[in-house]
Amino acid sequence: MALPSLTGKSLRPARPLWAVCGEKMLELLIRFCGVSAIIFVLAIFFFVFKEAAPVLWSKNFNLTQFLCSPEWYPTSVSNVRYGVLALIVGTACVSGLAVFLAVPFSLGAAVFISEFCGPKLKEVLKIVIELLAAIPSVVWGFIGLTVTSKIVQQMTGAPVGVNILNGGIILALMCVPIIASISEDALKAVPDTYREAALALGATRWQIVYRVLLPAAKNGLLAAVLLGVGRAVGETMAVLMATGHAVNIPHGILDSVRTLTANIAAELGEAPAQSEHYRILFLTGILLFFITFVINVTADFVVRGIRQK
Amino acid sequence: MAAQPEKMVTMPMTADKHIEIQDLRLAYGTKEVIHGITFDIHRHEIFGIIGPAQSGKTSLLRCINRTIDFNPAATVAGTLKVDGECVRNVRNVYELRRKIGMVAPLPVGLPLSIYDNVAFAPRCVGMTAKSDLDGLVEKCLRQAALWDEVKDRLDSLGTKLSGGQQQRLTIARALSHQPEILCLDEFSIAIDPVTTMRIEEVLKELRHEMTIILVTNLTQQARRLADRAMFLWNGEIIELDTNDVIFGDHPKDKRTYDYVMGIFG
Numbered sequence: 001m002a003l004p005s006l007t008g009k010s011l012r013p014a015r016p017l018w019a020v021c022g023e024k025m026l027e028l029l030i031r032f033c034g035v036s037a038i039i040f041v042l043a044i045f046f047f048v049f050k051e052a053a054p055v056l057w058s059k060n061f062n063l064t065q066f067l068c069s070p071e072w073y074p075t076s077v078s079n080v081r082y083g084v085l086a087l088i089v090g091t092a093c094v095s096g097l098a099v100f101l102a103v104p105f106s107l108g109a110a111v112f113i114s115e116f117c118g119p120k121l122k123e124v125l126k127i128v129i130e131l132l133a134a135i136p137s138v139v140w141g142f143i144g145l146t147v148t149s150k151i152v153q154q155m156t157g158a159p160v161g162v163n164i165l166n167g168g169i170i171l172a173l174m175c176v177p178i179i180a181s182i183s184e185d186a187l188k189a190v191p192d193t194y195r196e197a198a199l200a201l202g203a204t205r206w207q208i209v210y211r212v213l214l215p216a217a218k219n220g221l222l223a224a225v226l227l228g229v230g231r232a233v234g235e236t237m238a239v240l241m242a243t244g245h246a247v248n249i250p251h252g253i254l255d256s257v258r259t260l261t262a263n264i265a266a267e268l269g270e271a272p273a274q275s276e277h278y279r280i281l282f283l284t285g286i287l288l289f290f291i292t293f294v295i296n297v298t299a300d301f302v303v304r305g306i307r308q309k
Numbered sequence: 310m311a312a313q314p315e316k317m318v319t320m321p322m323t324a325d326k327h328i329e330i331q332d333l334r335l336a337y338g339t340k341e342v343i344h345g346i347t348f349d350i351h352r353h354e355i356f357g358i359i360g361p362a363q364s365g366k367t368s369l370l371r372c373i374n375r376t377i378d379f380n381p382a383a384t385v386a387g388t389l390k391v392d393g394e395c396v397r398n399v400r401n402v403y404e405l406r407r408k409i410g411m412v413a414p415l416p417v418g419l420p421l422s423i424y425d426n427v428a429f430a431p432r433c434v435g436m437t438a439k440s441d442l443d444g445l446v447e448k449c450l451r452q453a454a455l456w457d458e459v460k461d462r463l464d465s466l467g468t469k470l471s472g473g474q475q476q477r478l479t480i481a482r483a484l485s486h487q488p489e490i491l492c493l494d495e496f497s498i499a500i501d502p503v504t505t506m507r508i509e510e511v512l513k514e515l516r517h518e519m520t521i522i523l524v525t526n527l528t529q530q531a532r533r534l535a536d537r538a539m540f541l542w543n544g545e546i547i548e549l550d551t552n553d554v555i556f557g558d559h560p561k562d563k564r565t566y567d568y569v570m571g572i573f574g
Binding site: 119191192193194195196197198199200201202203204207211212215216 | 374376379381403404406407409411413415417419420421429430432433434479482483485486
């Protein structure tokens with residue numbers, strides 16, 4: 001019902017025109033911000049693909065050989081071979097070990113910080129963990145090269161200290177702060193009413209953690225672990241310095257390997273622009289892109305599966 | 310006004326004190342919300358607590374099962390004994406909480422299946438046999454008048470139930486550990502009147518097994534159920550007496566009369 005009016009014009013207070021227009025503008029701006037994320041991803045993919053594409057159509061390139069051959073001799077004079085299997089295995093080993101070490105450790109840390117420790121210790125721990133996340137990766141690599149490699153060598157008697165174990169440990173240390181702080185956020189986001197309800201039912205702290213909090217926060221925790229995996233797969237500088245950088249299919253945890261990322265970082269600067277080697281390196285980039293994409297999609301399905309249950 | 314329920318006449322007033330409270334004071338930070346109250350709750354009675362918002366009803370319940378510990382700003386003084394034992398000295402607080410069933414005003418379905426929600430407390434004390442749990446879950450859900458609605462979907466999430474169903478779920482959950490004391494804090498706030506009556510019938514039955522503390526804003530509900538009732542206002546006891554006095558025509562304090570009759574203000 002409109003307000004009664006004598007002049008024919010409604011007396012109901014209306015918002016000024018500039019407010020309406022401003023709101024529309026803001027909405028447009030926000031829409032652009034949202035869409036830009038897609039644009040950036042597509043643009044990056046397009047650029048990398050454009051650099052790599054010519055080699056895909058060239059005659060002497062064989063995709064099966066590229067993926068399944070462990071022979072990486074990009075600068076060989078007589079017989080150039082581009083096989084990235086050893087690099088894929090290297091990436092898988094180092095990041096797998098890192099995630100294996102980091103996940104229990106960081107989830108434990110997150111549970112302790114959010115549920116068990118006192119408020120003062122909590123503040124200190126959170127700050128320290130954030131500091132840990134702020135250490136540049138090259139510094140981690142340096143530590144891996146000089147400190148932990150010696151320790152690994154002494155403890156295991158390996159001929160070289162820079163190997164999968166060393167790289168895995170360094171990478172795990174880099175993942176822990178990320179996984180721990182995001183998991184802690186996920187646990188903190190579980191409403192206190194759940195804790196109180198469980199408490200009133202006579203549950204102990206530990207029972208609350210594993211019967212209520214972990215199921216309630218599982219999506220957030222999974223997201224945290226995935227970000228950790230993403231970091232482990234994508235990390236370059238630290239693994240370049242800490243894993244030995246030897247193209248080699250490892251036979252044990254104490255062998256040196258080279259990862260996809262480290263390979264690109266080390267060789268792209270030396271590969272002549274537009275050369276076959278250069279394009280192959282971009283193709284490795286696409287491969288990395290693809291690996292993280294598969295991990296993310298799988299995780300998405302897992303999360304959805306959990307949700308539907 | 311409706312006639313007094315006949316149960317008042319037949320109710321034997323056993324003076325067996327289940328909960329003894331002496332000079333209980335509770336403060337959140339520097340703000341005291343319960344100002345030294347003293348009263349007893351008898352075994353196997355339905356003890357009604359009425360009073361407006363912010364009068365300390367919920368806080369009082371949280372003192373009894375010590376979930377108040379969860380709030381670091383809260384300080385409790387005075388003595389509160391359950392079964393003659395001071396709750397603040399009790400060594401196994403989880404044991405104490407298992408003795409007390411608590412139904413919160415805002416229903417909190419744990420993010421588990423309906424079955425797991427009810428089986429939560431029994432599992433916490435190590436009851437794992439499927440057959441035992443099945444029976445217990447059914448019994449509790451029946452008592453909370455929820456069984457018929459959820460028996461075909463016990464596996465779906467408890468948080469997906471409607472507000473009233475979640476509230477009954479919390480009642481079933483509170484009964485699942487066979488408490489000696491059942492604290493109902495506004496249990497019927499989201500439940501329709503018909504279902505509420507069904508639960509009230511169950512409560513009358515349950516009184517033979519446990520002591521029931523009924524916090525409610527519905528003075529009529531307290532009148533229907535409570536053996537004795539207490540009018541709590543701003544953290545102080547205005548009046549505590551038997552049902553027929555509090556809800557009768559001549560309570561000792563005029564404020565009680567005004568509150569119960571709805572002319573408070």
